[in-house]
Amino acid sequence: MYSIETKSLTKSFGKVIAVNDISFSVKTGEIFGFLGPNGAGKSTTMMILTTLLKPTSGQALISEFDVMTNAKKVRENIGYVQQETTVDEYLTGRENLLLQAKLNHIPKNQIKQRIDEILELIELSDKQNDAVVTYSGGMRKRLDIAGGLLHRPKVLFLDEPTVGLDIQTRRKIWEYIKKIHKEFDMTIFLSTHYMEEADKLCDRIGIIDGGKIQVIDTPENLKNAMGAEVISIIMENSTNRNSFLSKLKEIEFVKNITEDGTKLTLFVSNGTKVIPIIFQISSELEIKINTISLTRPTLDDVFLSYTGHEIRDDNSGFNRKREHAKMKRLRS
Ligand SMILES: Nc1ncnc2c1ncn2[C@@H]1O[C@H](COP(=O)(O)OP(=O)(O)O)[C@@H](O)[C@H]1O
Ligand SMILES: [Mg+2]
Incomplete structure (x- = not known):
């Protein structure tokens, strides 16, 4: 049984081919990770799978519903947590979830219980009545994730769920993701450029670079194959x-x-x-x-061998390069 299936999925923005003929399947119940550097095509793929963007060609199915012809059904089946936080800073945690519940058409008589449950799960019950502006980055991310879970989706999409968080907070978020996965028995599709995140969290990983999937396998097999x-x-x-x-x-x-x-x-x-x-x-x-x-060989070795370059973390050249690009854009 597959929860996500893509066939020759392609998305171009003018001359840029952001997603280039990718085909993969995610088994129901697994945590599947898209591992790739900035600009690899992760978010674009995710936006197609969540019906927010139309593919240029190819097909994508979520719980066997086509994202193009059955978008409404797809949306009912998914939760999507974007990379940037979407919570309202001036509302409390609970108010944010109430808003989400209404947006997701959760039956009125179930709203209170669902919010209570989810707050319990992500351990924000005691902070629920504080304004989000007082929350730490990790707490905001937990609230974001909670918002994506209220309607009990079968498939949860997490776009770079721990980007920008410090390593301790990142590890905490992994624990919450595992807990959610177990509790709700859902399929999780996440993207990341953190090796350790892909390694620790995912049942299987697809390495994506330049809009193409280079390889898909379990972290174990990928490393062993080295x-x-x-x-x-x-x-x-x-x-x-x-x-x-x-x-x-x-x-x-x-x-x-x-x-x-x-x-x-x-x-x-x-x-x-x-x-x-x-x-x-x-x-x-x-x-x-x-x-x-x-x-043992690390996932870094794996990444290097499939893409010919390294993926770099926070404080290394990777982000400096991005900063550099940003500055150039500002100047021009
Ligand atoms: N709306 C857009 N218009 C033009 N180019 C885009 C747009 N969205 C993404 N791209 C380009 O597509 C490529 C893949 O981007 P993206 O999917 O955001 O990568 P990732 O999420 O892996 O960092 C990049 O080269 C990016 O610049
Ligand atoms: Mg992205």
Whole structure:
């Protein structure tokens, strides 16, 4: 069962092809992440899927309803939380939700209960009567998300839900998203340019760059496909060292071993399977291992290998580049 399906979806703005012939499916119940840098086409795709923008060509279905021919049905089935906050600063948290409830035509006799429930879920009950202007960035984002949930959508769209928030707040928002996902048993489609967010939160990731999907898979598979993991061992010297080494070489997933004094480095294809075997062999041979560590390819490596460039975070070149572009626009 799929909650989102696109076929050759394309959107051009004049000469710019923002979304270029993308086809993907999101399974019902999964958290699917669109990972890509600024300008990749994430928001444009999301706006098509939420019926706010018409595609130039191709097709998109939400819960089997076509976004072009059945927009009303699609809207009933979705919640959409934009990147920029949409809450009214001068209203209280509760008043904002009341407004959302009315906009979403929630039956009058259910409004109070739904708002109470959602405030509880996002832990804003005790702040509900404060003006939003007093809220932190994280609280505003939680309120934004709450607004998208009041009508109990089957599919929730979150466009860069944690952009601009500090890392602690970001992690908190991930917890709320997980909680919501579990509680409402919904499909979640989110976009992000944060590696860690995609890695920690998403069941599957589509890497999007230049309007094209480069690859779609689970974070696990993407990283594993990068090949070699590295196990480093520091052992105590032993007369059994050579038999230890030859037994290690026989392990199925071990591709290569280098030795440097008491330090062994194993290049392996399945580190989590190899480590217990290493312990088993070392205990049979009465070899003492002082430290053992496994390093794995990161999603950064994955991104780099599929796009040929790095995605950068907050304070690095990525945003500086954006600032630079902004300044240029201001000057011209
Ligand atoms: N309304 C628009 N008019 C012209 N170009 C647009 C418009 N919206 C987006 N674009 C361009 O489409 C590309 C993709 O943008 P967008 O979907 O916002 O990317 P992302 O959300 O991944 O940062 C960018 O090159 C952007 O400048
Ligand atoms: Mg965007």
